[in-house]
Amino acid sequence: MLVLTQGDPASIAPEITAAAWQRLRQGGPAFVYVGDPSLLERRVPVQTVRYLAAGADIFSHTLPVLPLQLATPPAPGEPDRRNAASVIESIRMATELALSGEASAVITNPISKEVVQGAGFRHPGHTSYLAELCQTLGNEVMLLAGPSLKVVPITVHVALRDAIAQLSTDLIIRTTRTVAEGLRRDFGLPRPRLAFAGLNPHAGEHGLMGHEEREIILPAINTLRAEGLDVSGPFPPDTMFTPHARAQYDVALCMYHDQGLIPLKTLDMAEGVNVTLGLPIIRTSPDHGTAFDIAGQNKADPRSLEAAIRLAATLAANRRKNA
Numbered sequence: 001m002l003v004l005t006q007g008d009p010a011s012i013a014p015e016i017t018a019a020a021w022q023r024l025r026q027g028g029p030a031f032v033y034v035g036d037p038s039l040l041e042r043r044v045p046v047q048t049v050r051y052l053a054a055g056a057d058i059f060s061h062t063l064p065v066l067p068l069q070l071a072t073p074p075a076p077g078e079p080d081r082r083n084a085a086s087v088i089e090s091i092r093m094a095t096e097l098a099l100s101g102e103a104s105a106v107i108t109n110p111i112s113k114e115v116v117q118g119a120g121f122r123h124p125g126h127t128s129y130l131a132e133l134c135q136t137l138g139n140e141v142m143l144l145a146g147p148s149l150k151v152v153p154i155t156v157h158v159a160l161r162d163a164i165a166q167l168s169t170d171l172i173i174r175t176t177r178t179v180a181e182g183l184r185r186d187f188g189l190p191r192p193r194l195a196f197a198g199l200n201p202h203a204g205e206h207g208l209m210g211h212e213e214r215e216i217i218l219p220a221i222n223t224l225r226a227e228g229l230d231v232s233g234p235f236p237p238d239t240m241f242t243p244h245a246r247a248q249y250d251v252a253l254c255m256y257h258d259q260g261l262i263p264l265k266t267l268d269m270a271e272g273v274n275v276t277l278g279l280p281i282i283r284t285s286p287d288h289g290t291a292f293d294i295a296g297q298n299k300a301d302p303r304s305l306e307a308a309i310r311l312a313a314t315l316a317a318n319r320r321k322n323a
Helices: 013-024 053-056 081-099 112-116 126-133 160-166 169-185 212-226 257-271 303-322
Strands: 002-005 031-035 044-049 063-067 105-107 141-145 152-153 194-198 230-235 251-254 271-276 283-286
Touching: 002 081, 002 303, 013 031, 013 063, 013 112, 013 303, 031 081, 053 063, 053 257, 081 105, 081 112, 105 303, 126 271, 126 283, 141 169, 141 257, 152 257, 169 212, 169 251, 169 271, 169 303, 194 212, 212 230, 251 257, 257 303, 271 303, 283 303
Parallel strands: 002 031, 002 105, 031 063, 044 063, 105 283, 152 251, 194 230, 194 251
Antiparallel strands: 141 152, 141 271, 271 283
């Protein structure tokens, strides 16, 4: 059984959750929502359950909920730090259910970093908190997957000047090993093809536009190739996302956040999924934020959440098969 977290109650999370259930309730995959049922009960029929297994039998006609209680009724589009505790508790509960084996995967609804950090949450977002709960902090890797492209940013949520400073041969090697294992175990790719973007224009053009390719990226590629991985690059970032280029690899490893997320969101914004590799559990999330500006207006597109739920079920099945 899959579990879906509450997310920020003032965000689009309640409406995309209700819409995703409507889309999936006949054919699945089934999920249980961990959150305050009042967020959903005006939108769809809900039923509280005590155990995840009870959700499977009722999913086709009512949305099963493991109940939490908000501190205060939310106003759509107006985030409130008083409800941060329930946001965090939903993530903790869902993760514990997956660690215990009761849940096969966790799907996380969008949260506001500003809201939870303002309430004392010390993590930059979901991912490091999940890694801490799983006792694998430092091993987590973010992969973004869509129908047209998979990308991994080597450096993630830091300023560009800090991303360049953080980039190292060791970081590239460690990240790539995690990605390769995740693609084999969860995505069912026995020999994944891993392509690296250069950092500089034209991938440095033999040192004319930067030395990071020769001094940082190529040594990592040589080490990974010696380990038997199918790696290639570094390629000029402005040409490696064309249709012809994308057909040559399974995932693009990018040197900084926007280098990978701009092409991913350009190609697959509506169906992009955030996957956390390097955890003992499956975790996916829609590849968008809280969208407070349209919350409560029934304008939110649920396709990314639906894709995250479907992909979570697929990854969980692959992991069981490859265990």
